[in-house]
Amino acid sequence: MDLNKLGTHSHAIISEVATAIIGKEDVLQRVMTGILAGGHILFEDYPGLAKTLIAKSFAQVLGLDFKRIQFTPDLLPADITGSHIFDRQKEEFSLALGPIFANIVLADEINRATPKTQSALLEAMQDAQVTIDGKTRPLPAPFIVIATQNPIEYEGTFPLPEAQLDRFMIRLSVGYPDQEDEVEILRRRRARKEDEIVLTPTCNEEDLLAMRAAVEEVFVDPDIEAYIVALVAKTRTDPNIYVGAGPRGSLALLKLARARAALQGRDYVLPDDVKVFAVSALAHRIILSPELWSRRVTPTDAVENILRHVPVPKVD
Numbered sequence: 001m002d003l004n005k006l007g008t009h010s011h012a013i014i015s016e017v018a019t020a021i022i023g024k025e026d027v028l029q030r031v032m033t034g035i036l037a038g039g040h041i042l043f044e045d046y047p048g049l050a051k052t053l054i055a056k057s058f059a060q061v062l063g064l065d066f067k068r069i070q071f072t073p074d075l076l077p078a079d080i081t082g083s084h085i086f087d088r089q090k091e092e093f094s095l096a097l098g099p100i101f102a103n104i105v106l107a108d109e110i111n112r113a114t115p116k117t118q119s120a121l122l123e124a125m126q127d128a129q130v131t132i133d134g135k136t137r138p139l140p141a142p143f144i145v146i147a148t149q150n151p152i153e154y155e156g157t158f159p160l161p162e163a164q165l166d167r168f169m170i171r172l173s174v175g176y177p178d179q180e181d182e183v184e185i186l187r188r189r190r191a192r193k194e195d196e197i198v199l200t201p202t203c204n205e206e207d208l209l210a211m212r213a214a215v216e217e218v219f220v221d222p223d224i225e226a227y228i229v230a231l232v233a234k235t236r237t238d239p240n241i242y243v244g245a246g247p248r249g250s251l252a253l254l255k256l257a258r259a260r261a262a263l264q265g266r267d268y269v270l271p272d273d274v275k276v277f278a279v280s281a282l283a284h285r286i287i288l289s290p291e292l293w294s295r296r297v298t299p300t301d302a303v304e305n306i307l308r309h310v311p312v313p314k315v316d
Contacts, residue, residue, distance in 0.1 A: 001210040003218070007265040009211065010036065012202050017057045020197040021050055022188070023181030027174055030280065031058060033263055035208070036215050037255035039169020040125050040145040042110075042284065047150060049174040053197075055106045055146040062208055063201035064103035065140065071113035073156065077120035081130045095132065100124055103140055103205065107147035111157045118164055121145060125167040142208055162243070162287070169252045170277065171284040211262075218258040219268045223313035228253045228274055234306045235286050241302055245285035252281045271312045279303045 001009075014028045021028060031054060034041045043051040052068070059066035069080060082098035099105065100121075110118065124130050128139045147168070149160070165171075177185065189195070228250055236244030257273035283299040292302075 001207075001214045003214055003262050003265055003267050006036075006211050006214045006262050009203065009207065010263050013058075013061050016061045016199055016202055017054070020057045020199060021054055022184050023177050024050075024054075024174060027054070027172060029263065030170065030172055030277075033256055033259045033277070034170050034172075035062075035142075035144060036211055036259040036262065037169060037252075038142070038212055039252060039255065040167060041147070042165070042168040042171040043146065043148045043174065044151050044171055045148075045173040045175070046152065049176065051148045051174060052106060052108060054174070055104060055148075057197070057199055058146075059104040060199040061202055062104075063204040064142070064144075064208070066104045066106070067099035067102035068106040068108060069099050070108050071110050071117070073112060073114060075113045075117045077117050080117065080120045081124075081132055084133060097137075100130060101137075101139060103142055104144045104146060107145055109149060110147040111149040111160055113158065115158055115161060118158065118160065122164065122167065140205075142205065142212070162285075165284050166246065166248055168284065170256065170280040172280060215255075215259050215262045217267065218261050220254065220258065221269070221313075221315045223315055224257070224269050224271065224274065225254070227271060227310070227313050228257070230310050231274070231278060231306060232282065234310055235282060235303070238302065238306060240289055240292055240297065240305075241286050242289045243287040245282050249282050249285045253277060256281055271315065275307060275312075278307055 010032055014025070014032050017028055018025065031041060035058065043054070045051060056066060078098070080098050080100050082096050082101070084093040085096050086092070087094050107121065124139060124143070125145055128141065128143045129136050130139065131137075232245050232250045232253070235241050235249075238244070253274055256277040257269045260273045260276060261267070261269045279300050283303050286299050286302060288297060288299060288302060
């Protein structure tokens with residue numbers, strides 16, 4: 001698939017999803033970029049802002065198998081990966097695959113499960129495989145985890161460990177809709193006379209894999225690569241940051257920048273492609289120094305400060 005076709009196809013996907021998600025074009029473009037880049041996505045925002053609907057809508061339009069897992073404190077790892085169950089009729093054990101075996105897996109309220117259960121996703125997110133009773137089984141391709149968590153409700157939750165956060169390529173928030181957009185949401189709900197929104201698939205597994213392969217052909221100037229590394233390296237030396245981002249952060253920025261360029265029909269990366277995703281790709285990978293907590297400085301503030309101080313390369 002050439003980049004022109006990729007851009008046209010991607011915008012058709014976003015346009016179809018936008019019939020369900022109103023007024024959030026930038027968020028949808030970022031989600032599509034993350035999907036093209038082959039990464040997992042973490043939504044951190046308040047309840048009722050269509051995080052689940054976004055995941056379900058993209059799965060419908062992409063024509064991919066979709067499973068939702070509601071994370072709760074009593075959820076067990078086997079509830080995610082699957083387990084062997086004894087079949088009384090055949091008098092033997094058979095494997096019942098868990099909901100992790102899908103193209104798009106929605107981990108809803110992921111921080112409500114215990115760390116032991118959260119760890120069931122680590123192998124799947126990193127290697128696209130799971131090990132059940134000592135046997136490794138590949139997950140379907142493409143495989144994408146979209147997780148949600150509430151940033152204001154901490155009672156009865158278990159914060160995601162750094163290793164888990166690092167496996168999410170980007171962290172996004174949706175935000176409240178404008179009043180005009182919210183009026184349009186009400187109007188469309190009244191017009192269709194039901195809650196369910198039916199979207200038209202415009203893609204399939206093979207198409208998405210071909211689109212990802214096309215992204216790999218996007219050119220990245222060595223100065224752009226050096227810029228990416230400089231941004232990530234600064235998170236490790238900044239006195240306001242206790243723990244900086246690792247090489248996985250650099251790789252995430254590279255993949256996202258290439259995917260954004262492809263989405264815009266370009267076969268080369270610009271510095272702006274990197275800058276647009278720096279906060280989304282790096283803020284959740286750093287830990288601030290404790291003295292900044294009382295000053296209400298956020299990881300987003302720290303990454304934005306780094307963007308202001310690292311020189312931007314001039315690329316022909």
